[in-house]
Amino acid sequence: MASSTILSFLLFALLLTLSRAAEFKxxxxxxxxxxxAAIPGGGLQLDQGQIWxxxxxPGTTGGRIWARTGCSFDGSGRGRCRTGDCGGLLECxxxxxxxxxxxxxxxxxxxxxxxxxxxxxxxxxxxxxxxxITGNCTAIRNCPDAYSYPKDDATSTFxxxxxxxxxxxxxPSGSSLPADGYPTRFGRIARCRGExxxxxxxxxxxxxxx
Numbered sequence: 001m002a003s004s005t006i007l008s009f010l011l012f013a014l015l016l017t018l019s020r021a022a023e024f025k026x027x028x029x030x031x032x033x034x035x036x037a038a039i040p041g042g043g044l045q046l047d048q049g050q051i052w053x054x055x056x057x058p059g060t061t062g063g064r065i066w067a068r069t070g071c072s073f074d075g076s077g078r079g080r081c082r083t084g085d086c087g088g089l090l091e092c093x094x095x096x097x098x099x100x101x102x103x104x105x106x107x108x109x110x111x112x113x114x115x116x117x118x119x120x121x122x123x124x125x126x127x128x129x130x131x132x133i134t135g136n137c138t139a140i141r142n143c144p145d146a147y148s149y150p151k152d153d154a155t156s157t158f159x160x161x162x163x164x165x166x167x168x169x170x171x172p173s174g175s176s177l178p179a180d181g182y183p184t185r186f187g188r189i190a191r192c193r194g195e196x197x198x199x200x201x202x203x204x205x206x207x208x209x210x
Contacts, residue, residue, distance in 0.1 A: 021055040021056060023166075024041075025165075026168050027167060028049065034069055035067070035069075035073075037066050038065045038092070039063065039095065041092075045071075058162065059108050064096075064102055065105075065168045066102050069084065077090035084099075101120060103116070103128060103130045115158070118130050127170070130166065130168050133165050133167050
C-alpha cells in the first residue's frame with residue numbers, strides 16, 4: 001500500500017513538471033537598446049535595464065533567444081535590424097540572420113531534462129549569459145566557452161531538470177563594450193543562481209509587461 005502511494009505521488013509530481021511552462025527572463029544589460037527575439041515568443045524592444053518574461057511550453061524543442069541591434073520599425077511592426085534581423089518583423093516568426101549570438105534550448109527531453117547552450121555558429125553580436133535560476137542543476141559545469149563549432153556538444157551543451165526557469169542576459173556584468181557600443185567579448189554560460197541571489201539581481205531591473 002505504501003509503495004503504491006509513493007508511486008502515485010511520483011507520477012503526480014512528474015505530470016506536474018511536464019505540464020508546467022518554463023519561465024525565461026530576458027534581460028537587457030547593454031548600455032543601448034536591443035530588440036529581443038525569441039522562438040517561441042516573438043520579439044520586443046528592450047531599453048537598458050528592462051526585462052521581458054516569457055513562458056515556454058513543456059516539451060518545446062528548437063527554442064532560440066537572441067538580441068537584435070540597430071533596428072528601426074514602423075507602427076505595423078515592420079522594419080529592419082543591423083544584426084539578428086528576422087525577416088523585417090518586430091515579432092519574430094523565424095530565426096534571425098547572422099551574425100547573432102544564440103541561446104538555444106529544448107525542454108523536458110531525455111529523462112525529463114532540459115538541454116541548453118550558447119551558440120556562436122551563426123556569428124556574434126552581443127555578449128550573453130544563459131543561467132538556470134531554479135532547479136538543482138548538478139550537471140552544469142563552470143563557465144566554459146560557448147558552442148563555437150559543429151559537434152561541440154561534449155563541452156558546451158548543458159542540462160537542468162525539466163521544470164526549471166532560466167535567465168538570458170544580454171551584455172552581462174563584466175562584458176567588454178567599446179566606445180561605439182558594439183561588443184568584443186564572447187558569450188558565456190554561468191552556474192545556477194540561488195533564488196536569493198536572483199531576487200537581488202532583478203531588483204535593479206524593470207519588467208516589461210506585454
